[in-house]
């Protein structure tokens with residue numbers, strides 16, 4: 001598939017910036033790149049491959065002539081704009097949460113279900129990139145499921161402020177500075193001050209009475225998106241998502257139960273052999289991944305592998321990945337690359 005013109009929508013945001021950087025660094029093959037955002041950013045210029053590109057205001061008509069659209073906007077903008085991009089004939093890859101669980105939409109991690117992207121592109125259907133906390137977890141679950149048959153997952157997340165966009169990153173700095181300078185605590189983007197704090201709420205508690213009762217929208221993304229990507233509609237997933245005062249990289253403790261016994265050595269081997277995963281697992285030597293080590297890397301890192309003491313066929317581990325890279329921009333660019341290489 002050849003892409004003449006590529007448009008990045010939301011090109012000025014936290015994810016959009018990394019999409020541009022990844023397209024440039026990975027030398028994505030296309031003749032022309034267009035960067036779109038709101039009226040607020042239109043007219044500003046961005047240097048890309050040595051050229052100045054002027055940011056355009058996005059509109060339903062803006063997609064004329066585009067072959068590929070990679071979008072990273074708020075949900076409402078994705079809802080309103082992307083059907084126009086599809087109608088204009090573009091292949092569309094969306095980072096937002098709006099379309100992911102739509103039956104017509106392929107939810108893709110290229111190492112797991114690349115054919116879903118190929119089929120959707122050929123049929124003019126939208127392709128969605130998963131939620132950042134889901135992507136790194138399913139990357140680990142896939143090889144373990146293939147090895148021993150996954151039955152249950154309990155996950156706790158430690159999610160960086162950049163998961164909430166540029167305003168999240170700014171608020172960590174402001175909140176920390178205010179606390180250090182005058183003991184005051186500020187909260188605008190987050191539900192509570194994030195400096196020197198942990199917040200056990202990401203998204204809203206809007207589901208009541210059903211499966212999602214008591215869970216946040218972020219947590220239910222981890223449940224439903226995981227089932228869809230792995231093709232395991234009955235998988236039991238028990239998530240708790242927590243915002244932490246870390247700039248970049250989401251960390252997760254993941255406890256898996258399996259149909260069959262799986263030794264720690266077998267789990268380590270399966271994870272290390274899976275594309276995009278790096279195992280750093282020598283705790284006695286102080287070797288395990290941390291957000292500071294993993295920021296700015298396209299890979300998902302795993303460490304602290306051990307037997308789950310509380311169940312028969314269980315393995316527990318620690319997982320870190322840059323939410324703006326594999327959790328967002330890298331995954332979308334990899335989807336585009338797999339289509340461009342066909």
Ligand SMILES: NC(=O)c1ccc[n+]([C@@H]2O[C@H](COP(=O)([O-])OP(=O)(O)OC[C@H]3O[C@@H](n4cnc5c(N)ncnc54)[C@H](OP(=O)(O)O)[C@@H]3O)[C@@H](O)[C@H]2O)c1
Nearest residue numbers: 010012013014015037038041072073077096163165166328
């Ligand atoms: N941050 C992450 O780790 C992450 C990971 C996976 C998925 N996502 C998803 O990716 C999307 C973007 O997140 P982000 O973190 O990059 O947010 P962000 O830093 O706030 O950036 C938002 C981008 O969308 C543009 N935008 C805002 N309102 C728009 C509208 N009505 N129409 C068109 N464009 C609009 C903004 O343009 P202006 O500069 O002109 O305001 C900006 O370029 C969200 O749906 C988010 O859930 C984020």
